[in-house]
Amino acid sequence: MKKRWLIILGIFLLFSVLYAPVSARGLGGENADVTLTLTGRVVNTQGLGVEEGEVRVFMGGEQRTLLVAGEEAEVAHTHSDGSFVVDLTLPKEVLETKNIAVEITHSSFRTTREGFSKQEVACANNHCYVSIPEVVLPRVFNPAFFIATGIFLVVFGFISFNIVHETIAALLGTASMLGVTYLLGHANLDFWIIDFHRAITFIDFDVIFLLMTMMIFMAIMSQTGIFQWMSYRTFKTAKGNAFLVTTILVIITGVFSAVLNDTTVMLLMTPISIQIALAMNIHPAAIVIPEVLASNIGGAASLIGTPPNTIIGSYVGLTFNQFLNNMLPVSLIGMVLLIFMTRWLYKDEFNQEGNEPSEALVEQLERGSQITDKNLLIKSLIVFAGTLIMFFTADRFNMPPAAVAIIGSSALLLWVRPNISEMLREVDWTTLVFFMALFMMVGGIQEVGLIQIIAESVKNLAGDSLVLATLLMIWVSAIASAVVANIPFTAAMVPVAVYLTQTIPGAENNVLYWALAVGAGLGGNATYIGSAPNVVAAGIMDRAGFRLKFQDFSRIGVPITFVTIFVPMFWILLRYFWLNF
Numbered sequence: 001m002k003k004r005w006l007i008i009l010g011i012f013l014l015f016s017v018l019y020a021p022v023s024a025r026g027l028g029g030e031n032a033d034v035t036l037t038l039t040g041r042v043v044n045t046q047g048l049g050v051e052e053g054e055v056r057v058f059m060g061g062e063q064r065t066l067l068v069a070g071e072e073a074e075v076a077h078t079h080s081d082g083s084f085v086v087d088l089t090l091p092k093e094v095l096e097t098k099n100i101a102v103e104i105t106h107s108s109f110r111t112t113r114e115g116f117s118k119q120e121v122a123c124a125n126n127h128c129y130v131s132i133p134e135v136v137l138p139r140v141f142n143p144a145f146f147i148a149t150g151i152f153l154v155v156f157g158f159i160s161f162n163i164v165h166e167t168i169a170a171l172l173g174t175a176s177m178l179g180v181t182y183l184l185g186h187a188n189l190d191f192w193i194i195d196f197h198r199a200i201t202f203i204d205f206d207v208i209f210l211l212m213t214m215m216i217f218m219a220i221m222s223q224t225g226i227f228q229w230m231s232y233r234t235f236k237t238a239k240g241n242a243f244l245v246t247t248i249l250v251i252i253t254g255v256f257s258a259v260l261n262d263t264t265v266m267l268l269m270t271p272i273s274i275q276i277a278l279a280m281n282i283h284p285a286a287i288v289i290p291e292v293l294a295s296n297i298g299g300a301a302s303l304i305g306t307p308p309n310t311i312i313g314s315y316v317g318l319t320f321n322q323f324l325n326n327m328l329p330v331s332l333i334g335m336v337l338l339i340f341m342t343r344w345l346y347k348d349e350f351n352q353e354g355n356e357p358s359e360a361l362v363e364q365l366e367r368g369s370q371i372t373d374k375n376l377l378i379k380s381l382i383v384f385a386g387t388l389i390m391f392f393t394a395d396r397f398n399m400p401p402a403a404v405a406i407i408g409s410s411a412l413l414l415w416v417r418p419n420i421s422e423m424l425r426e427v428d429w430t431t432l433v434f435f436m437a438l439f440m441m442v443g444g445i446q447e448v449g450l451i452q453i454i455a456e457s458v459k460n461l462a463g464d465s466l467v468l469a470t471l472l473m474i475w476v477s478a479i480a481s482a483v484v485a486n487i488p489f490t491a492a493m494v495p496v497a498v499y500l501t502q503t504i505p506g507a508e509n510n511v512l513y514w515a516l517a518v519g520a521g522l523g524g525n526a527t528y529i530g531s532a533p534n535v536v537a538a539g540i541m542d543r544a545g546f547r548l549k550f551q552d553f554s555r556i557g558v559p560i561t562f563v564t565i566f567v568p569m570f571w572i573l574l575r576y577f578w579l580n581f
Contacts, residue, residue: 055076
């Protein structure tokens with residue numbers, strides 16, 4: 001009898017387990033606590049991740065405490081790609097009866113709240129999971145947007161009209177954005193532009209360390225007399241003809257910029273050019289400015305020549321040969337146009353009487369062209385050759401240019417053991433500080449959405465016309481790159497180019513990527529804040545005692561930029577639309 005009751009009890013318990021509600025089996029007992037994990041991604045209207053967005057969770061209208069990295073917090077933050085993962089612990093009955101919503105807040109976007117149903121919750125062993133669909137945040141035109149835009153325009157005006165030194169202007173711009181953020185933004189998020197830690201993330205330390213280490217490299221090599229020797233040999237080859245000398249240096253700069261980082265090339269060429277200009281009694285700007293323009297035009301020919309090309313190639317997956325096949329003709333056309341326009345724009349310098357150097361000056365140049373330390377020169381050339389090889393092969397090791405420069409310069413310092421204090425004094429800290437402040441300031445206008453608005457305007461105007469989209473991509477990128485550093489602008493425009501390529505009929509030929517490369521790469525020639533080589537050359541000239549004013553650069557850069565983009569534009573239309581080859 002007792003055995004029979006045990007069998008009946010066992011069958012009853014088995015049926016109780018088998019037919020228990022699914023939620024009870026998944027979530028445990030009646031009063032069990034449940035861990036809920038929420039994952040999702042927050043993007044802007046371009047589909048790019050929104051970093052530092054604030055994530056809050058509400059249940060039944062009440063905000064819940066979160067677990068972030070194992071610690072309790074009211075707010076979680078999105079990562080650099082816009083993703084987030086948050087946990088919260090709550091009683092089972094709360095999860096079953098309360099509505100759940102996730103609220104995303106960011107100073108530059110409209111606050112958005114997304115809810116989801118209990119059917120979207122998957123549970124197992126007292127742990128539940130919800131994957132929230134992509135949350136799109138629209139931009140808002142709050143006071144921070146107009147203040148940041150105004151600050152940038154004022155700083156640009158200070159630099160344009162030479163009211164203050166460009167480094168002071170950039171620092172003032174960055175300080176103003178940070179000041180507004182901390183003094184007003186903490187009380188009202190509508191005034192939040194960018195905080196210091198976020199601004200630091202916009203500094204391209206690859207550029208900063210590349211410049212700094214190559215400056216040290218060149219400082220050591222300059223002690224050998226090699227630059228003076230090269231100046232004299234170039235002068236002798238051209239027989240003192242100022243235009244011929246300029247043409248030779250422009251061609252050398254363009255060729256080297258196609259296979260090396262264009263900023264590095266200008267670090268090498270600018271000191272030489274100043275020496276040659278002084279020997280020929282012409283202003284160094286007549287040689288340096290055409291060289292800077294040549295570095296950007298030549299750099300546009302290859303994937304590694306200029307940062308905008310590297311950004312486009314990396315994002316889209318274009319190869320070195322694809323860039324060479326499509327961009328080399330554009331660069332060759334631009335170089336020919338540059339040489340002819342240089343002859344015309346600097347005709348007064350090249351044709352002036354008395355620019356023929358006297359015999360005494362030639363003898364002085366020859367005396368100063370002697371190699372002063374052959375042993376140091378040999379060591380420097382060996383390490384420099386090794387560094388160049390590393391630049392060519394760095395892609396195989398995923399090594400950024402800054403790492404190559406650090407390795408090369410450190411090896412040279414270790415081998416020659418110079419006075420390190422003297423070497424560091426040779427670094428152009430003024431230019432480096434300008435770069436850092438400029439990156440931070442551009443980060444501010446990027447945070448409030450100015451660059452995104454420019455990018456989205458192209459998308460809205462293009463419609464389904466591939467020709468119109470190509471023309472807009474070229475000229476909007478060119479104009480924007482003249483006033484905004486072309487690196488962050490290119491980063492903002494690449495997703496637009498990808499979207500248009502996927503949605504416009506016929507765009508699978510990648511013409512929009514080449515249009516972006518032309519506009520961003522060559523548009524930076526219009527002003528000396530448009531690209532890194534421009535700023536570097538201006539800084540070296542300033543240290544040599546030749547102040548290069550903003551308007552003096554733009555007087556040459558704007559017409560050459562227009563022509564060197566306008567003519568290749570027809571080549572692109574001819575190749576991709578009219579003849580389709």
